[in-house]
Amino acid sequence: MTEFVDSLELLRTVQEFLQRIAATSDAKSRFEAQVATYLLDMVMRELRGHESTGADVDDAQDVARLCAEIRSGSRDALWNETVEEVLTSTVLRVRIVRPDHLSAEHGDA
Amino acid sequence: MTADQATIENLSNALRRRFGQGARVENVRAPSVGASSSTLIFELVDGASRRMLVSRTETYTDRNSPFLSASDQFALVFEVFRSGFPVPEPVFQYDPDDEMGDGYVSVFVEGVTLPKTIVHSPAFAGARSLFAVQCAELLATLHRLSPSNFPYLGERSDSIDPIAAQRDRYMGYGVPRPAIDLGLRWLEKNHPPVSRKSLLHGDFRVGNLMVSERGIIAVLDWECSHLGSPSEDIGWLCNRAWRFGNPGMPVGGIDKAGPLLAAYERFTGTHVDDDEIRYWTIFGLVRWAILNVMQAKGHLEGNRRGLVYAACGRNTSLIEYDILMSLKGVYL
Numbered sequence A: 001m002t003e004f005v006d007s008l009e010l011l012r013t014v015q016e017f018l019q020r021i022a023a024t025s026d027a028k029s030r031f032e033a034q035v036a037t038y039l040l041d042m043v044m045r046e047l048r049g050h051e052s053t054g055a056d057v058d059d060a061q062d063v064a065r066l067c068a069e070i071r072s073g074s075r076d077a078l079w080n081e082t083v084e085e086v087l088t089s090t091v092l093r094v095r096i097v098r099p100d101h102l103s104a105e106h107g108d109a
Numbered sequence B: 001m002t003a004d005q006a007t008i009e010n011l012s013n014a015l016r017r018r019f020g021q022g023a024r025v026e027n028v029r030a031p032s033v034g035a036s037s038s039t040l041i042f043e044l045v046d047g048a049s050r051r052m053l054v055s056r057t058e059t060y061t062d063r064n065s066p067f068l069s070a071s072d073q074f075a076l077v078f079e080v081f082r083s084g085f086p087v088p089e090p091v092f093q094y095d096p097d098d099e100m101g102d103g104y105v106s107v108f109v110e111g112v113t114l115p116k117t118i119v120h121s122p123a124f125a126g127a128r129s130l131f132a133v134q135c136a137e138l139l140a141t142l143h144r145l146s147p148s149n150f151p152y153l154g155e156r157s158d159s160i161d162p163i164a165a166q167r168d169r170y171m172g173y174g175v176p177r178p179a180i181d182l183g184l185r186w187l188e189k190n191h192p193p194v195s196r197k198s199l200l201h202g203d204f205r206v207g208n209l210m211v212s213e214r215g216i217i218a219v220l221d222w223e224c225s226h227l228g229s230p231s232e233d234i235g236w237l238c239n240r241a242w243r244f245g246n247p248g249m250p251v252g253g254i255d256k257a258g259p260l261l262a263a264y265e266r267f268t269g270t271h272v273d274d275d276e277i278r279y280w281t282i283f284g285l286v287r288w289a290i291l292n293v294m295q296a297k298g299h300l301e302g303n304r305r306g307l308v309y310a311a312c313g314r315n316t317s318l319i320e321y322d323i324l325m326s327l328k329g330v331y332l
Helices: A007-023 A027-048 A060-072 A076-097 B005-019 B070-082 B115-120 B122-144 B162-173 B178-189 B230-237 B257-268 B274-300 B307-327
Strands: B024-033 B037-046 B049-058 B090-093 B103-107 B198-200 B209-212 B215-219 B226-228
Touching: A007 A027, A027 A076, A027 B024, A027 B307, A060 A076, A060 B178, A076 B178, A076 B307, B005 B024, B005 B037, B049 B070, B070 B090, B070 B103, B115 B122, B122 B198, B122 B209, B122 B215, B122 B230, B122 B257, B162 B178, B162 B274, B178 B274, B178 B307, B198 B230, B230 B257, B230 B274, B257 B274, B274 B307
Parallel strands: none
Antiparallel strands: B024 B037, B037 B049, B049 B103, B090 B103, B198 B226, B209 B215
């Protein structure tokens, strides 16, 4: 057993604290503690993940260019390919945010 | 959670101005901060009488806000209540002297809005058995009201062109999201003809419906009302975002679409086309994704920081996934 308290352990400790204070709080604070725990779960998956490091999975300039092309209609002829391309990067984000949201075909991380 | 002392003092003064110096406020609580407003529930005590009331004040203001102003909301709820529709009775609107911000007070209706309870609690099984037909009846009733009674809605961008309204807001946020652009492009190219424009609730779904164990008792949260295709309200109700753990049950996670559409047709005499519902369901996903971008932007810019708003920033990708799966025809 290592004595090093890594980032995941720090986050787990904060989650445990949130659960403790939620148990003695009013309904609104309990809800907010749940949301905070949800956010920390996301960060923990991101720290563990290989596909994403927390920054967006796509280059910002490429994203802006792709959006402009979709808007102008110049991607219409490549509609299915574009949907698949965007879906691929979206699946990576969903795996971080809430993997159980994915359908079975994208479920394996 | 309780409200701060200054707010309670202002609220007390607002009530004294309208109900006399003997009026006072007790048992103030702040149940939630919604997407566009802040809510307080309190008791108005006047002599021996006690009334539970609700205060709603705007928290989101923007030139291109997707939300109705408080004064238009008050006028709308007043008119809808007058028609006999189940909506909490509006009591009075705040004015600048109240120092409460823009908002209004209505009567408190006792019931449950919590989706988890409504969709999953055994105690609500009876309410669930009626839910789809009740939704159809309420929407049919609402869609029959004359749009001319709501003149301020006609100028709203959502009433004029709902797709353009979404695109304008999305472009205004300056956050490029390819899935949203794909959704908007598809909506622009596949727009079904709108034969008539009706009054729409604009956010008719589990979470905005006050429900008892015997069924829906009131329809809340009218800040997204506008005029448009009745199918827009039906598509929004069937949005995947409001299925609460039951993705195979489009009507609020409670029922299939069939009973809803059959009942709506029975109440209105109007056939609702499946393709039209699919169109407006995808519209609902795009609109919901853009609303989440708005909340994340407010959080990042510091206007309205909060845990839920931060979560909206990341949750946008869940909605984008649903948009793309719908565009592929995997999700119907």
